[in-house]
Amino acid sequence: xxxxxxxxxxxxxxGLKNTSQRMRILETFLGSKAxxxxxxxxxxxxxxxxxxxxxTVYRTLKLFAECGIAIELDFGDGQTRFEPLNIDxxxxxxVCTNCGLIVEFTEPQIEKLQHxxxxxxxxxxxxxxxxxxxxxxxCAMKSSNH
Amino acid sequence: xxxxxxxxxxxxxxGLKNTSQRMRILETFLGSKAxxxxxxxxxxxxxxxxxxxxxTVYRTLKLFAECGIAIELDFGDGQTRFEPLNIDxxxxxxVCTNCGLIVEFTEPQIEKLQHxxxxxxxxxxxxxxxxxxxxxxxCAMKSSNH
DNA sequence: TTAGTTTCTGAATGTCATTTTCAAAATCGC
DNA sequence: GCGATTTTGAAAATGACATTCAGAAACTAA
Numbered sequence: 084x085x086x087x088x089x090x091x092x093x094x095x096x097x098g099l100k101n102t103s104q105r106m107r108i109l110e111t112f113l114g115s116k117a118x119x120x121x122x123x124x125x126x127x128x129x130x131x132x133x134x135x136x137x138x139t140v141y142r143t144l145k146l147f148a149e150c151g152i153a154i155e156l157d158f159g160d161g162q163t164r165f166e167p168l169n170i171d172x173x174x175x176x177x178v179c180t181n182c183g184l185i186v187e188f189t190e191p192q193i194e195k196l197q198h199x200x201x202x203x204x205x206x207x208x209x210x211x212x213x214x215x216x217x218x219x220x221x222c223a224m225k226s227s228n229h
Numbered sequence: 230x231x232x233x234x235x236x237x238x239x240x241x242x243x244g245l246k247n248t249s250q251r252m253r254i255l256e257t258f259l260g261s262k263a264x265x266x267x268x269x270x271x272x273x274x275x276x277x278x279x280x281x282x283x284x285t286v287y288r289t290l291k292l293f294a295e296c297g298i299a300i301e302l303d304f305g306d307g308q309t310r311f312e313p314l315n316i317d318x319x320x321x322x323x324v325c326t327n328c329g330l331i332v333e334f335t336e337p338q339i340e341k342l343q344h345x346x347x348x349x350x351x352x353x354x355x356x357x358x359x360x361x362x363x364x365x366x367x368c369a370m371k372s373s374n375h
Numbered sequence: 376t377t378a379g380t381t382t383c384t385g386a387a388t389g390t391c392a393t394t395t396t397c398a399a400a401a402t403c404g405c
Numbered sequence: 406g407c408g409a410t411t412t413t414g415a416a417a418a419t420g421a422c423a424t425t426c427a428g429a430a431a432c433t434a435a
Contacts, residue, residue: 136415161392186350188349205365206323206325207369211359212305213360215343215357218352280385281384307393
């Protein structure tokens with residue numbers, strides 16, 4: 084079941100309504116790999132759909148997170164970002180603090196070790212956040228050349 | 230050199246001034262293991278020092294982070310927290326999303342794997358954030374008993 | 376100690392992303 | 406189409422963080 088189907092299913096099951104705004108937002112959201120903030124997605128949408136309001140984008144992104152087709156990310160830059168998510172594809176992030184580049188990585192061994200740590204402290208882990216901040220190769224070169 | 234000395238040294242070196250407010254804030258900040266938000270520390274201070282303003286607490290915590298005796302933490306609850314920090318004692322956090330309990334952990338193997346990931350993507354890592362969210366043993370018991 | 380310079384303080388205000396409100400519009404089952 | 410319900414978008418509210426400014430306090434040199 085693709086994300087559009089998941090969303091439609093969720094909308095129906097919750098007694099919500101299927102509006103053109105929601106569809107336009109979902110299409111645009113899925114049509115790029117970017118990690119959109121509400122602001123960014125709103126600005127992008129405005130080009131083709133200038134009538135869609137900021138509040139609608141905001142509420143719709145929350146809906147995506149609610150029904151599991153997106154997750155909220157916070158890279159500490161003051162903006163919450165949303166990323167399309169396949170339930171089975173967990174990954175973490177490398178963030179370039181200079182140019183904003185975001186790279187996804189998976190490291191099963193780290194996941195294992197996390198579970199060991201959780202066991203040790205008798206925690207039941209629901210989610211985690213693991214982000215590495217620094218410079219991507221391009222920005223590292225630039226700053227050493229200056 | 231303890232944290233008070235580090236702070237005094239920093240204040241002197243930057244041409245700042247040593248005020249009674251800053252000393253009271255530092256004492257209170259160090260006198261507990263809590264991970265204070267500005268709000269929380271302000272409220273705690275107010276009991277003994279009702280004249281110290283919120284803005285002063287805010288600015289002083291920033292100073293602590295600047296001079297390296299504290300680090301800013303963000304557990305995604307909308308409040309920045311500050312933790313007293315020994316430069317050589319890096320650790321990450323387990324956070325109970327029910328009761329707010331924060332436990333520190335270190336896992337050298339995870340650190341190693343992080344560096345490997347960074348190399349693989351040609352990133353120069355400056356800092357990272359690694360937090361595990363879930364239920365501590367007490368809260369897990371409660372919620373299974375309900 | 377004291378005068379002079381600089382920094383600090385605290386109340387108030389500003390900023391900005393996020394969240395809510397509310398009246399008008401759209402959706403959907405019948 | 407009708408009617409109940411949800412949604413929309415503009416505007417306003419919220420809340421954490423950050424700054425302003427005038428009076429107070431701390432340092433510095435004599």
